[in-house]
Amino acid sequence: MQKLLEEDRGIRKKAAEVEQEPVKKQPEPKEQPEAKIQEPKEAPKEKKTNKVFPSSALFKEWGENLSEVDQREAEGMFQKYGYNVFLSDRLPLDRALPDTRDSRCANKTYPKDLPNVGVVLIYLNEALSILKRALRSIIDRTPKNLLKEIIMVDDNSSNEDLKEDLDNYVKSLEKQNPGLRITRVRHTEQKGLAHARASGWRAATADVVAILDAHIEVHEMWAEPLLTQIKGDRTVVVSPVFDRVNFDDLKVIQYLPAAHAFDWALWCMYEGFTPEYYKLNDGSLPGKSPSVMGIFVADRTFLGEIGVLDEGMKVYGGENVELGIRVWTCGGSVEVVPCSKVAHIERYHKPYLPDLSPAMKRNALRVAEVWMDEYKHNINLAWNIPFENHGIDIGDITERKKLRERLNCKPFKWYLDNVYPKLDPWDNLLGFGGMKNLDADMCIDQGPVPGHTPIAYGCYYYGPQVKLKNKQTKRCLEIIKSTLLIQECTGQRWEIQNIIKAF
Numbered sequence: 001m002q003k004l005l006e007e008d009r010g011i012r013k014k015a016a017e018v019e020q021e022p023v024k025k026q027p028e029p030k031e032q033p034e035a036k037i038q039e040p041k042e043a044p045k046e047k048k049t050n051k052v053f054p055s056s057a058l059f060k061e062w063g064e065n066l067s068e069v070d071q072r073e074a075e076g077m078f079q080k081y082g083y084n085v086f087l088s089d090r091l092p093l094d095r096a097l098p099d100t101r102d103s104r105c106a107n108k109t110y111p112k113d114l115p116n117v118g119v120v121l122i123y124l125n126e127a128l129s130i131l132k133r134a135l136r137s138i139i140d141r142t143p144k145n146l147l148k149e150i151i152m153v154d155d156n157s158s159n160e161d162l163k164e165d166l167d168n169y170v171k172s173l174e175k176q177n178p179g180l181r182i183t184r185v186r187h188t189e190q191k192g193l194a195h196a197r198a199s200g201w202r203a204a205t206a207d208v209v210a211i212l213d214a215h216i217e218v219h220e221m222w223a224e225p226l227l228t229q230i231k232g233d234r235t236v237v238v239s240p241v242f243d244r245v246n247f248d249d250l251k252v253i254q255y256l257p258a259a260h261a262f263d264w265a266l267w268c269m270y271e272g273f274t275p276e277y278y279k280l281n282d283g284s285l286p287g288k289s290p291s292v293m294g295i296f297v298a299d300r301t302f303l304g305e306i307g308v309l310d311e312g313m314k315v316y317g318g319e320n321v322e323l324g325i326r327v328w329t330c331g332g333s334v335e336v337v338p339c340s341k342v343a344h345i346e347r348y349h350k351p352y353l354p355d356l357s358p359a360m361k362r363n364a365l366r367v368a369e370v371w372m373d374e375y376k377h378n379i380n381l382a383w384n385i386p387f388e389n390h391g392i393d394i395g396d397i398t399e400r401k402k403l404r405e406r407l408n409c410k411p412f413k414w415y416l417d418n419v420y421p422k423l424d425p426w427d428n429l430l431g432f433g434g435m436k437n438l439d440a441d442m443c444i445d446q447g448p449v450p451g452h453t454p455i456a457y458g459c460y461y462y463g464p465q466v467k468l469k470n471k472q473t474k475r476c477l478e479i480i481k482s483t484l485l486i487q488e489c490t491g492q493r494w495e496i497q498n499i500i501k502a503f
Helices: 008-015 068-081 103-109 127-140 162-174 193-203 223-232 275-279 300-305 319-329 357-371 379-385 396-405 410-420
Strands: 115-121 147-154 181-186 209-213 217-219 236-245 259-262 270-271 296-299 333-345 431-437 442-445 456-457 475-480 484-486 494-499
Touching: 103 357, 115 127, 115 193, 127 147, 127 162, 127 217, 147 193, 162 181, 162 296, 181 193, 193 209, 193 300, 193 319, 209 223, 209 300, 223 236, 223 296, 223 333, 236 319, 259 319, 259 333, 296 300, 319 333, 319 357, 319 410, 357 396, 456 484
Parallel strands: 115 147, 115 209, 147 181, 236 333
Antiparallel strands: 209 296, 217 333, 236 296, 259 270, 431 442, 431 494, 442 456, 475 484
16 A cells, blocks of 8 residues: 655665666676776785674675774764775776676767767765766766866865865866866855756856766766767757766676666666667667656756756755656656766765655655646655645745746656556555554554565554455455454454545
């Protein structure tokens, strides 16, 4: 009845598993090309040392030869940033990345007259070496005639090394690259991802904007495939394929191309492309995608015409789904481009917001109210909150509704039917929330793994009374001796937290 929400890291881990077949949950490739990582320069090699933090995720696979002093330093940085800054500080800023593209990508050629690009990097208290490496990779791996500018948007960082130290590094890059424009945008208060990305768009002057996270490294030939798609159609919003950079050893793990999708809670996940895509038997071709994961590239003017990003979103989450829905229903399309690769660090935790759920829930309700029409209550179902009077302030949506009307956007049902038919419309539900058996004084709960088979358990919620009976078999869901059964009806009564329509 209710889709149980997973922790953000768990969802991203599940989303990371992809394969070539069009299935919903896809296993990782059996053989993963890995980047060759330079060993820490200061790590002693003569003998193993005791683990100071044996339960830390950082040291499960990494750090065997570190001294206790270095372990303490590495763990402190890990807790602060969510990835291995101790190692990052000891790696070359221009380290090589493995070529994880489809082999057919190497033989492709691209037009000479591609539009130029402005790269927007968003950061909030990012580790300095991580940010430097992102800048270095963009400058080194983007043709000079295509890279017009880099816009660095600081969403009110407090780290001292992101002030003078970063300023000095940027000045050195400007001296080395006199034809490159580097613009700094600094927020005086934290605005969140959507607002920060929009700030970068406003500062851009290039034909195309590439809006990236700061904890990335671009691969060789990352820009040309994306710009080629936009040159062919200015209304297409494109995304590279993300390889994962492990949070602990910073090795690069290949991910295969897949569509960027979401569930009704608006958590991101991967889906297979359409069956028609796989019939082409060419994994180097761009594939249509319901949404974007957050990193995307678009014609700067077109992005402005369709409303850039919803700056009413707070902190994190939902803005990428809102963009995907808006692009598709308002005259554009979204594609994932396999020949473009960006390596992206998978944080173990997000230090700026340990619990993403409140912001995600609020932003999801905002997306629903503006874009989802008669399906908007599916967001409530996914988050298990009442349809009315839920007490969550989603902000003023007047302008976003006017934007939708002005652009003459298609209804959300069109999007479900034509763009994302894999998303279950949930149009046959009768109720949601906790279910309590009044006779047994127990509730239905998720059972243990594997399988999560429903069980009878102590109650958390209760609500309107119902009797759960299968209309075809005339059998009922009942609880006998603390066991959940389907059997001949004995008249047991249930309460359900929220009723959608009469049984």
